[in-house]
Amino acid sequence: MPKIVFIERNGTPREVDAPLGSTVLQVARCHDIDIEGACEGSLACSTCHVIVEADWYDLLKEPSEDEDDMLDLAFNLTKTSRLGCQIIVTEELDGLTVKLPAATRNLLLG
Numbered sequence: 181m182p183k184i185v186f187i188e189r190n191g192t193p194r195e196v197d198a199p200l201g202s203t204v205l206q207v208a209r210c211h212d213i214d215i216e217g218a219c220e221g222s223l224a225c226s227t228c229h230v231i232v233e234a235d236w237y238d239l240l241k242e243p244s245e246d247e248d249d250m251l252d253l254a255f256n257l258t259k260t261s262r263l264g265c266q267i268i269v270t271e272e273l274d275g276l277t278v279k280l281p282a283a284t285r286n287l288l289l290g
């Protein structure tokens with residue numbers, strides 16, 4: 181099974197199992213990693229913001245326009261920021277490393 185490494189806010193890396201087809205947000209929740217995901221993956225918040233390690237970023241599918249719009253509202257936006265609910269685990273992403281941002285903004289829309 182693929183693994184994802186989450187770098188927690190205090191800098192601690194946590195490697196966890198990531199079932200194929202699940203999202204980074206779902207994986208985080210299964211392992212009590214502190215990602216909020218206020219809108220449950222419906223692209224209406226930015227509380228599932230993660231910062232993808234540069235080496236991994238290019239392996240991800242391009243973000244949709246809706247994801248980009250939501251990311252614009254995220255705190256601590258970086259060039260490799262993504263929404264955790266939009267990254268789907270594949271074999272190719274085994275070892276994916278993402279960092280939790282220092283803070284998120286809970287701007288649940290609609």
Ligand code: FES
Binds near residue numbers: 228
């Ligand atoms: S959980 Fe709201 S956009 Fe990802």
